[in-house]
Amino acid sequence: MSAMTSVQRLTLAKGLNQGLRKAMEDDPKVVLMGEDVGKLGGVFRITEGLQKDFGEDRVIDTPLAESGIVGTAVGLALRGYRPVVEIQFDGFIYPAFDQIVSQVAKLHARSLGHLKLPMVIRVPFGGGIGAVEHHSESNEAYFAHTAGLRVVAVSDPADAYWMIQQAIRSDDPVMFYEPKRRYHERAEVELDEAAEAPLPLHRARVTREGTDVTLLAYGPTVKTCLQAAEAAAAEGKSLEVVDLRSLSPLDLDTITTSVKKTGRAVTVHEAATFLGMGAELAALVQRECFHHLEAPVLRVGGYNIPYPPSRFEEEFLPGLDRVLDAVDESLAY
Amino acid sequence: MTATATVRTQEGLSADKLRDAYRMMRTIREFEERLHTEFATGEIPGFVHLYAGEEASATGVCTHLDERDTIASTHRGHGHCIAKGVDVKGMMAEIYGKATGTCHGKGGSMHIADLAKGMLGANGIVGGGPPLICGTALAAKIQGTGGVSVAFFGDGASNQGTTLEAMNLASVWNLPAIFVAENNGYAESTASTWSVAADDIADRASGFGMPGVIVDGFDFFAVHEAAGEAIARARAGGGPTLIEVKFTRYFGHFEGDQQTYRADEVARAREELDCLKRFRARVTETGELSADDLDAIDAEIGQLVEESVVEAKAAPLPTEADLLTDVYINY
Numbered sequence: 001m002s003a004m005t006s007v008q009r010l011t012l013a014k015g016l017n018q019g020l021r022k023a024m025e026d027d028p029k030v031v032l033m034g035e036d037v038g039k040l041g042g043v044f045r046i047t048e049g050l051q052k053d054f055g056e057d058r059v060i061d062t063p064l065a066e067s068g069i070v071g072t073a074v075g076l077a078l079r080g081y082r083p084v085v086e087i088q089f090d091g092f093i094y095p096a097f098d099q100i101v102s103q104v105a106k107l108h109a110r111s112l113g114h115l116k117l118p119m120v121i122r123v124p125f126g127g128g129i130g131a132v133e134h135h136s137e138s139n140e141a142y143f144a145h146t147a148g149l150r151v152v153a154v155s156d157p158a159d160a161y162w163m164i165q166q167a168i169r170s171d172d173p174v175m176f177y178e179p180k181r182r183y184h185e186r187a188e189v190e191l192d193e194a195a196e197a198p199l200p201l202h203r204a205r206v207t208r209e210g211t212d213v214t215l216l217a218y219g220p221t222v223k224t225c226l227q228a229a230e231a232a233a234a235e236g237k238s239l240e241v242v243d244l245r246s247l248s249p250l251d252l253d254t255i256t257t258s259v260k261k262t263g264r265a266v267t268v269h270e271a272a273t274f275l276g277m278g279a280e281l282a283a284l285v286q287r288e289c290f291h292h293l294e295a296p297v298l299r300v301g302g303y304n305i306p307y308p309p310s311r312f313e314e315e316f317l318p319g320l321d322r323v324l325d326a327v328d329e330s331l332a333y
Numbered sequence: 334m335t336a337t338a339t340v341r342t343q344e345g346l347s348a349d350k351l352r353d354a355y356r357m358m359r360t361i362r363e364f365e366e367r368l369h370t371e372f373a374t375g376e377i378p379g380f381v382h383l384y385a386g387e388e389a390s391a392t393g394v395c396t397h398l399d400e401r402d403t404i405a406s407t408h409r410g411h412g413h414c415i416a417k418g419v420d421v422k423g424m425m426a427e428i429y430g431k432a433t434g435t436c437h438g439k440g441g442s443m444h445i446a447d448l449a450k451g452m453l454g455a456n457g458i459v460g461g462g463p464p465l466i467c468g469t470a471l472a473a474k475i476q477g478t479g480g481v482s483v484a485f486f487g488d489g490a491s492n493q494g495t496t497l498e499a500m501n502l503a504s505v506w507n508l509p510a511i512f513v514a515e516n517n518g519y520a521e522s523t524a525s526t527w528s529v530a531a532d533d534i535a536d537r538a539s540g541f542g543m544p545g546v547i548v549d550g551f552d553f554f555a556v557h558e559a560a561g562e563a564i565a566r567a568r569a570g571g572g573p574t575l576i577e578v579k580f581t582r583y584f585g586h587f588e589g590d591q592q593t594y595r596a597d598e599v600a601r602a603r604e605e606l607d608c609l610k611r612f613r614a615r616v617t618e619t620g621e622l623s624a625d626d627l628d629a630i631d632a633e634i635g636q637l638v639e640e641s642v643v644e645a646k647a648a649p650l651p652t653e654a655d656l657l658t659d660v661y662i663n664y
Contacts, residue, residue: 035521035523036523039522039594040522040593040594061523063489063492063520063528064459064460064490064493064520064521064523064528065492065493067494091457091458092458092459094458095460095493095494095495130378130379131379131380132441132443132444132457134443134457135380135457303656303657308439309379309438309439309441310378310430311378311430311651312653312655312656316656
């Protein structure tokens with residue numbers, strides 16, 4: 001295969017779909033399960049066509065019972081499978097919260113390292129699709145707070161394709177967050193590992209280089225930050241955008257290297273700022289970069305309210321204006 | 334024990350009550366058919382799940398309820414709201430996301446609640462409602478009000494742990510609680526014939542020590558009778574009942590659903606089984622109501638729903654300041 005043909009233009013959704021397909025081809029122990037994932041191909045069509053090609057034993061439709069689904073995946077993982085669970089919408093994960101926090105996260109430690117739990121829980125998350133509460137939430141911090149879980153968030157089609165495969169290969173359980181409002185965005189994806197080695201799963205990426213302020217983002221707000229950087233550049237401000245990619249563990253080296261260079265940091269996520277990922281980032285950055293900081297670390301995020309009805313989404317979601325306001329505030333110190 | 338309610342008596346239903354029941358079903362149908370049309374224009378925000386085809390369930394149950402009683406609903410909740418007396422114009426405005434809505438535009442289709450009417454709320458979480466009625470039923474029992482609580486839930490929710498926990502609690506505490514499993518055949522795209530391990534959801538009742546009944550959900554009189562028995566028993570201290578209501582939803586899981594998972598069973602249901610048609614045929618045949626009676630109700634409801642849409646469209650949106658209100662009682 002030539003290098004030319006190994007590059008495809010994919011949506012983020014298709015990147016996930018092809019990544020799942022590749023993982024299933026590579027390892028017969030990979031199984032998918034969830035509500036409407038088989039015949040229908042998932043409500044977001046991430047698993048489309050996979051049951052047809054891999055059969056009902058590997059793409060398993062489930063009744064509507066999130067706690068039972070995750071528990072079943074634990075059992076499968078303990079018997080050598082690599083289950084990938086789809087939670088249909090972010091806000092539907094809570095019935096499974098007990099299984100995830102009390103079983104998934106703890107079995108390795110509880111068994112003194114004898115048991116491993118190679119499973120992935122996929123969570124379409126965030127707002128911006130005109131939905132309502134339960135369908136637009138950003139609950140990643142609950143899980144990042146839980147020791148024993150790895151938590152990652154993808155932001156573009158190439159990461160979608162590679163990170164889902166890396167997550168499936170992980171011997172630890174991975175919470176895999178997918179920005180549903182970016183599902184249909186396209187980009188070129190290098191599908192050949194030999195042509196371009198993908199970044200390791202838990203490494204952050206400097207998506208845009210800059211010198212004045214570092215924007216720390218993940219998932220859906222990476223694009224928001226890239227747009228903000230573009231707008232700021234027109235005003236002569238140079239913003240660096242770091243896509244965290246991994247929320248637990250955090251790639252502190254990449255983060256602090258950037259902030260030490262710029263001296264300023266703004267965190268951006270859809271989840272409420274109160275006790276969100278930005279709070280941890282601010283604490284770590286001020287500790288590690290204290291002598292380099294020109295301004296306090298600022299946080300941009302959702303308000304501390306239940307996700308609002310869709311008429312309010314634009315006011316709720318951190319957009320360009322709020323990011324640029326924070327940048328100006330940081331630069332004003 | 335599971336029993337199939339086959340007796341079709343109308344005892345206790347005066348002409349006025351029959352008119353009320355028909356008006357309730359017609360209101361739900363008109364409301365939902367109109368939303369189906371209006372949603373396609375793109376003016377309605379959020380997700381909308383329609384109850385058309387299922388009117389006999391909400392109506393057959395709620396015609397037995399009064400202000401002492403509470404209901405918990407589902408994501409497909411408009412019919413339950415209307416049947417429990419929530420204001421139709423307020424609901425329409427709510428679905429349009431307007432400040433004049435039942436929840437000031439902050440709930441939307443999936444979260445209409447009106448505690449003044451005993452309507453605990455539609456619910457975006459499948460299986461979210463059943464545990465709530467254990468609380469309201471326990472309160473009614475402790476206070477001796479004679480009130481009952483009803484949880485409407487779907488075949489999908491019948492497989493959620495929350496629903497099963499609630500049925501067990503209701504039986505353990507002998508609560509005045511009624512569990513109405515509305516089996517419309519599909520949880521989104523998943524067929525209940527596959528996802529429900531028992532032959533019928535009602536079979537599960539015996540596992541929780543309560544009576545289980547199956548009724549034809551297209552037949553108002555069947556639902557009314559089964560619900561009447563269960564509610565009377567609950568009011569008298571006889572404990573909970575599980576009623577499985579079987580029918581077909583006329584529209585997709587949500588507006589916009591391609592429905593690739595089901596063959597067209599809706600046309601036959603609309604033609605041959607429809608609850609409104611059957612109600613009309615029956616009461617005009619027995620002479621209890623005339624076609625003119627029913628036509629007048631149709632016209633009255635057509636007008637009401639038309640006004641509700643016009644007023645909802647004209648109503649003001651909430652303001653940006655409303656975004657941050659109502660999270661806590663005090664800040």
